[in-house]
Each structure stands twice: as structure tokens, then as C-alpha cells.
Amino acid sequence: MISQNTIDTVFETARVEEVIGDFVNLKRAGSNFKGLSPFSDERSPSFMVSPVKGIWKDFSTGKGGNSVKFLMEHSQFTYPEAIRYLARKYNIEIEETEQTDAEKAITDVRESMYLVSEFAKKYFHNVLLNTDEGQAIGYSYFKERGFTNETIKKFELGYSPETWDALTKEALGQGYKLEFLQSTGLTIPKEDRPFDRFKGRVMFPIQSMSGRVLGFGGRILTNDKKAAKYLNSPESELYHKSKVLYGIFQAKQSIAKQDNCFLVEGYTDVIQFNQAGIENVVASSGTALTPDQIRLVNRLTKNITVLFDGDAAGLRASIRGIDLILEEGMNVRVCTFPDGDDPDSFARKTPYEDLVKYLEENAKDFIQFKASLLMDEAKNDPIKKADLIRDMVTSISKIPDRIQREIYVQECARIMDISEQVLVSTLAQLIQKDIAEAGKKQKQEQKPFEVHRNQKPKYTGYSGGDPEDPRNGPPEDYPGEPGYPEQQQVEKIDILYHLERKVIEILLLYGDKTEVFEDVFLRNNGEGEIETVTEKKEYKVFQRIYLSLQEDEVELSNTLFRDIFTGLIAFYHQNEKFSLEQYLMRLQPEFAQEVTDILMEDEKVTLHDWEGQNIFSKGKSESISQYVTETIMSMRWFLVDKIIEELKSSIVSNPKEDNMELLMMVMDYSKLINSFSRKLGRVMSRYHT
Known part of the structure; x- marks a missing residue:
């Protein structure tokens, strides 16, 4: 295991612009560097490197991080492999920690x-x-x-x-x-x-x-x-032959950039395609395709094009691997070559432009390919045709995405000239069978996302992937009772998300700065009215935020932000002076993407040369205390407003109860909201002028 001392030395020595400069042509843009994204095809640069912050951001794909993260994304290194690569680059001796x-x-x-x-x-x-x-x-x-x-x-x-x-x-x-x-x-x-x-x-x-x-x-x-x-x-x-793909080392960058992987059978198929100019190709080396091999490709792209030679006899057995690819949630296309040709021979005799054109024109969606292949076998035999349709629906049932399944059912119904309803019914039976076979494991995976009609589901925002995942939106049985519309819920969660993200942004950019803040005290003036008393005091920005959230007993709801917040506050407390470089060095990889996104947000100004077009952005550092106060006050307002809505809901659902105490609480909290409104109005007017 690499020692922490070696890791620290690597981070302290490695210059992000030097590391990335080995792979990307960078040009200076003010204090930063910019270049064309290595992760997508583009003509205008959207890739930004900040030597001062020690990080990079690719605005075309959303990727970002430090030099180690770049190597992990670009060259598909593991974390230790990236550290070792940088150690070799900068001639740093690698120390190993004690092991048993x-x-x-x-x-x-x-x-x-x-x-x-x-x-x-x-x-x-x-x-x-x-x-x-x-x-x-x-x-x-x-x-x-x-x-x-x-x-x-x-x-x-x-x-x-x-x-x-x-x-x-x-x-x-x-x-x-x-x-x-x-x-x-x-x-x-x-x-x-x-x-x-x-x-x-x-x-x-x-x-x-x-x-x-x-x-x-x-x-x-x-x-x-x-x-x-x-x-x-x-x-x-x-x-382990079931876990390796021949050519993956040479193909990985091209696969990620082209967002597609050609899958062939043999070594020479891979090599000949590379020599022809198509580098995003790998081989299963004559073995039956396995889930582990598919997951290797899945790390780089969601799209696979399987290339078969013209030998029809071997096609029927080979297409079984397609179901495995579908199970991994990947998109599959299939391309065959003329009789007597395989990928090796065809690539050898075909010029690059013609080869690319052939692949584009002859690659079929898996369902079209499977239907055309098996229909030749079925011909006019109704029994064989029925078996073929079941075979097609079985493949469709492997697709985890419900929308994709529905589209393929429609396509299958059109190609096979059969009722869509029959296919849907058959598909439902197959899916139910799969679920039953999955047993307890499937139930445990679904349990955290179960939603009952008497509960309000917790919507956590779009996470990407399967629309059926409740994290990607309100589920089908979302309770649509009056006063609880879907759009209101999404909007409220979005507000809280952005406020919590602002808290992290402030801590990263200004956490160690000392500012004068107004302490706000709420007290009863003896006449039953709540009034605010203010007092000015100096705080470090991170202390102010930490104390404010502690005072209100508020914990960030977003788990990612909460973990980043906890780590940042701990770093501030443990270090006399905040060093962004030192913080990033110790930042866990799972947090790096979000932190980079926040830190590089302002670099869009440099990337697009807004100032050159007389478009100027107001710096937050000019009014940090107001910005902090606005953010914290907005969070308080949001949370108190949420309490008021819950109290109102309780009153409405229990009309026969004596709700006088709840009504009084609503009135008190409403006065508090008015107080926040006045205070926030003053802060915002100063901040936004």
C-alpha cells in the first residue's frame, strides 16, 4: 500500500497543467489554460485548467477534478495506478506502508x-x-x-x-x-x-x-x-479470461471519446481495425461474452456495436451475448459483413472512409437484427414464428429501462405484425418471473424506495439512469391530492439544494476570511410582539456558518453536501490556515466532482471571454458578509415556511380537533417569517446594488 507521505509528495509536486498538457494541447487564458475537451468532439474549447486551484473542468461533459482524477477519467487508471504514474513522472520514490x-x-x-x-x-x-x-x-x-x-x-x-x-x-x-x-x-x-x-x-x-x-x-x-x-x-x-478484453488498453480513450465500442472476436480483428483507423474496438478473444467483460466497456460507454462475420451458422449462438449486454442497461447495435468476410479481412481491404460508411449504414438495432435473422429460420412456420416472438420478448425483458422496453415492444409489434397488447402481456409475465426468481435480494433493493398512498415520497432529485428509480422523479403512485402537486415538491427541493450548494461554495471560497456580521436576536418586547435586536461581531466565515446551523439545529439534507460540509469544517478546525491545495489533496474521490464543479463555476467567465465582450460579473468577495447572511437567512426562511405548511396540513387533516394551539404556532412562525423578510430585504438590497 502506498504511504500517505508518498501521496502527499505526489500532490505537492504534480502540476495539473503539466500532467494534462501531456494529453491535451493547452493555451493560456489569463491565469488559466484552456483547450479542446479530450472527452468529446468539439471545435470550440470548453476544457479549463486552473493552476492556482490545482483543478480542471470539462464544461462539455461536466467532468472535473485534480490531476489524479484526470488520469482516472482519461486513462482509466485506478487511484493507486494514477499515483504511481505521477510518482514515475516526477521521479518520486514510492514508500509502502507496513503490511501484515x-x-x-x-x-x-x-x-x-x-x-x-x-x-x-x-x-x-x-x-x-x-x-x-x-x-x-x-x-x-x-x-x-x-x-x-x-x-x-x-x-x-x-x-x-x-x-x-x-x-x-x-x-x-x-x-x-x-x-x-x-x-x-x-x-x-x-x-x-x-x-x-x-x-x-x-x-x-x-x-x-x-x-x-x-x-x-x-x-x-x-x-x-x-x-x-x-x-x-x-x-x-x-x-481471468472471463474478466479481460483484448485491446482495451489501446482502445479505452477512443471508446470514451467516440461514445461507442466495437466488439469483435479475435486478436487480429482488433489489430486490423486499429490499423484501418478505427481504434475503439476490443475482442472477447474467442470466449463467450461475460458480464464482467461487458462491465469493462460500461465504464467507458453505454453503447456497444457487435461485429459478426458473414458465417450465418455461428450467428445464432453468438447473439446470446446480446441479452447479457441488455441486462447491463447498455445500448446494442449489430453489424454483419458480407459472406466470406470477417472484421479482419474486411478492414484490410476497405479504405477508412468506406469502412466508416459501411459500419454506419449496416449497423442495426439489436431487435431489427434479431428479427431479420430469426425470421429467415421461421419462414412461414407459425410455431417457429411464435417461438421467435417469445425469444424477442425475452431479450426485451432484460432491458432495465422501462421507456426503452416500451419502445422496443412497439418496434417488435410492427416488425412481427402482432398485437402490441399480446407482447405487453407476455413481457409482464416474464418480468414478474424474473422478479420472483430474484427473491429477497430484489425486495431489499426496492424496499428503500417503497411509497404508500398515505405517505409523501421523499423526492431527492434526478440521479440519472433508470426513470423507474424513484430518485429520478415522483413514482407512478405519487399522491396527487389537492395542495400537494408534483411541481411544488420539485421546486421546494430544488430551492433547498441550491441553498445548501451555496453554503459549500462559500466555505470553499471564503471560509477562512474574517468578516463583520450582524448577530440577530429575537425577543418578546413584553407586549406579545417579537422584535429583532442586532449586534455586530467579527467571525471567520466558516465559524459563522457552522454556529448558525448549530444554533438552528439544521443539518444539510443532501447527503453529498452534508459529507463535504463535515469534512470542510473539520479541515478548518484542524488547520490554522486554509490551503485549497492541501484540502483537495486529502479530498475523497467521491466528493471531487462536486467540489470541482463549484470551484470552477466562475471560470466560465474566462472560458467565454465575457469581459472581452464588455460583460462583467460582480464578485461575491466584495460583499461576503451580506452573501453569507443572505444564504443562511434564506435557509431559515425556507425551513420555517416548511414548518408552517406542516402545521397547516395537520389542522386541515384534523378539523374536529381543538387546533387553537396549532393556529397560534402558525401565527408566531408567520411573524418570524415577516422578520426574516425585513432582514433579508435589507441584506439583499445592499448585496445586489
Whole structure:
């Protein structure tokens, strides 16, 4: 495990503009830098880097964070991988924290296996390029396939000599241990003499998303009928064939940018497509597609286009993987090539523009593809047609999004010339069956979102994803009784969201500043009237906000804001002087996006050159105390108003009860609202002039 001291050193040393400058062409814009988004195609720059704040923001996609977050988003590194990358870039020695003996043993074994695999990749590549045997056999084979030198180097293709123990002998001579050669599957143990698994084969390194070598695929070049044409590394601590995709390391950036992933079957399909100019392509390496492989792609895009060769016999079995893709909530298109062609051969003989055009024109939505494929089998047989329709509806039932399901039902009804009602009924039965099979797990997932007609659902705002998720809007059985319309609820929650976001913004930008505030006291003047008494006092802004919320016993309702607030207040209390850089360094990754959005909001002025167009924004720092007071007072007003509405609702629902005490409370709270109104009016008039 990387020590905190190393992590701190990395953050203190790394310059966000230098790190991002390795991947994005940045141009200075005032104190900031701007450039074209690396996450989308655009002509006008929407990507902003702030060296002062140590963060970046992509206004086209909404992504943002520090230098580590950029590497995680752009290069799909894990957090430790990003730290190690930056440590290497800035020549920082990585310290490891103390681990238990068991943890050390596991870490050492895995790391040793990675080192052996990396050595083997370089060895095979060197043999291919720099030995007579490698040139004559391996290199000539790749050249026959049409691969250029650049392509061979990009995928670090190699060759394993025909000698029984060439790799094993070289690795042992370099100090690598036999146990790790065996555990990675590079060497097969034998009592008298261990030998190489991949002898006499051209080699395809299989890499993780971050580029580490997990295993190998080897293709034999002789006509030995007893030997497998393709041979993969055996399952190991590093290599699990059901969890890897060939080419994901080379394709990840293009997949994210193109927002689509082409899925093929073999190594050479991937390589030939890359050489043709289409880089967003990966292969399942001849194995049946698995959920783990699909989730790898899902990290980069929601869209998959599955490419099949023209062999109709193999299509029926291959399309089973489509249901798995649908279950992950992804969008699937399918494209087939003419008879006799596969992705490799078609890409090799087709110019880039024609290849792109073919894929665009021939990629069909999965339901259209499946219908056209299976209808050929069914022909005029009504029984087969009925089975086909059930097959189609089964696929549709896998889609988690209800709106998408409904659209596909309509499309299926049109294509198959069958009643939509019949399909809906069949679909409902299948979904009910799936729910029943899911059992307790499904119920537990749904329980937090159950809404009864005698309860008011808690609407937490749009979270993205499935519209059926109650977090994405009021559910179907939203109680629509008078006085409780949907729009009012959404509006109230939005107000509170923006007020709480303002609190975080103030703490981030001005929390350590000292300002003069008016303390407001409410008291009874002896005549039954509530009056306000004010007193001026100096506070740090973070202290003022913290004390005000404590005084009112208010806790932020948004869980994300509440966690950020707690961490910020703790940071202010623990550090004599607030350093944004130090705070961001210790900020948990799950909070980084929101904090970056807030900090970079004002950078839109620089990005769009508003001042150059004589559009000037008023700085909040000119009237911080008013801005703080306005925000806190608005929150109080909102919360008291909520109490009044609850009291009124209680009175209306119990008309036969003696509600005099509740009415008096409503009147008292209304006077308090009037007091807030007067106070807020004075603050806002000063602030907004």
C-alpha cells in the first residue's frame, strides 16, 4: 500500500497543467489554460485548467477534478495506478506502508507475477524484431497479415522461439524465479526440465485497462493437428479470461471519446481495425461474452456495436451475448459483413472512409437484427414464428429501462405484425418471473424506495439512469391530492439544494476570511410582539456558518453536501490556515466532482471571454458578509415556511380537533417569517446594488 507521505509528495509536486498538457494541447487564458475537451468532439474549447486551484473542468461533459482524477477519467487508471504514474513522472520514490506478513506475501506474489509477465512481453517482442528466427517466421507472418511496423510496436506483438525452453532459460538467467514463471503459465513444470508453454508461436500480450500484462495469446504457425491453433495463458492470480478484453488498453480513450465500442472476436480483428483507423474496438478473444467483460466497456460507454462475420451458422449462438449486454442497461447495435468476410479481412481491404460508411449504414438495432435473422429460420412456420416472438420478448425483458422496453415492444409489434397488447402481456409475465426468481435480494433493493398512498415520497432529485428509480422523479403512485402537486415538491427541493450548494461554495471560497456580521436576536418586547435586536461581531466565515446551523439545529439534507460540509469544517478546525491545495489533496474521490464543479463555476467567465465582450460579473468577495447572511437567512426562511405548511396540513387533516394551539404556532412562525423578510430585504438590497 502506498504511504500517505508518498501521496502527499505526489500532490505537492504534480502540476495539473503539466500532467494534462501531456494529453491535451493547452493555451493560456489569463491565469488559466484552456483547450479542446479530450472527452468529446468539439471545435470550440470548453476544457479549463486552473493552476492556482490545482483543478480542471470539462464544461462539455461536466467532468472535473485534480490531476489524479484526470488520469482516472482519461486513462482509466485506478487511484493507486494514477499515483504511481505521477510518482514515475516526477521521479518520486514510492514508500509502502507496513503490511501484515500475509498481505505482504500476496502483494509480493502478484507484483512478481506482473514483473515476469512484463519481462516476457519485452522478450517476445525483441525476439520478433531482432533475431533471425523471429524475423523469418514471426515477423513475416505479421507482414503477410498486412500489419505495419507501427502496428506491431503499438500492440507489442512478439514471437516465442521453437526451442523448448528459450524463454524459461533467459528469464532464470535474468534472476526471475521459476515459481512465478510457472504461476503465470509461461513455463510448464516438468521434473527433468521445465519447458515453454508458447514455443513456436506468434505472441499477443493481453493487457489490463491500465496497461499491465495479464497474460498472453499465442498462435501456432505450423499445421500440427494435435496442437491448438490459439493457446491462451491458463487462469491465474492475474489472468481471468472471463474478466479481460483484448485491446482495451489501446482502445479505452477512443471508446470514451467516440461514445461507442466495437466488439469483435479475435486478436487480429482488433489489430486490423486499429490499423484501418478505427481504434475503439476490443475482442472477447474467442470466449463467450461475460458480464464482467461487458462491465469493462460500461465504464467507458453505454453503447456497444457487435461485429459478426458473414458465417450465418455461428450467428445464432453468438447473439446470446446480446441479452447479457441488455441486462447491463447498455445500448446494442449489430453489424454483419458480407459472406466470406470477417472484421479482419474486411478492414484490410476497405479504405477508412468506406469502412466508416459501411459500419454506419449496416449497423442495426439489436431487435431489427434479431428479427431479420430469426425470421429467415421461421419462414412461414407459425410455431417457429411464435417461438421467435417469445425469444424477442425475452431479450426485451432484460432491458432495465422501462421507456426503452416500451419502445422496443412497439418496434417488435410492427416488425412481427402482432398485437402490441399480446407482447405487453407476455413481457409482464416474464418480468414478474424474473422478479420472483430474484427473491429477497430484489425486495431489499426496492424496499428503500417503497411509497404508500398515505405517505409523501421523499423526492431527492434526478440521479440519472433508470426513470423507474424513484430518485429520478415522483413514482407512478405519487399522491396527487389537492395542495400537494408534483411541481411544488420539485421546486421546494430544488430551492433547498441550491441553498445548501451555496453554503459549500462559500466555505470553499471564503471560509477562512474574517468578516463583520450582524448577530440577530429575537425577543418578546413584553407586549406579545417579537422584535429583532442586532449586534455586530467579527467571525471567520466558516465559524459563522457552522454556529448558525448549530444554533438552528439544521443539518444539510443532501447527503453529498452534508459529507463535504463535515469534512470542510473539520479541515478548518484542524488547520490554522486554509490551503485549497492541501484540502483537495486529502479530498475523497467521491466528493471531487462536486467540489470541482463549484470551484470552477466562475471560470466560465474566462472560458467565454465575457469581459472581452464588455460583460462583467460582480464578485461575491466584495460583499461576503451580506452573501453569507443572505444564504443562511434564506435557509431559515425556507425551513420555517416548511414548518408552517406542516402545521397547516395537520389542522386541515384534523378539523374536529381543538387546533387553537396549532393556529397560534402558525401565527408566531408567520411573524418570524415577516422578520426574516425585513432582514433579508435589507441584506439583499445592499448585496445586489
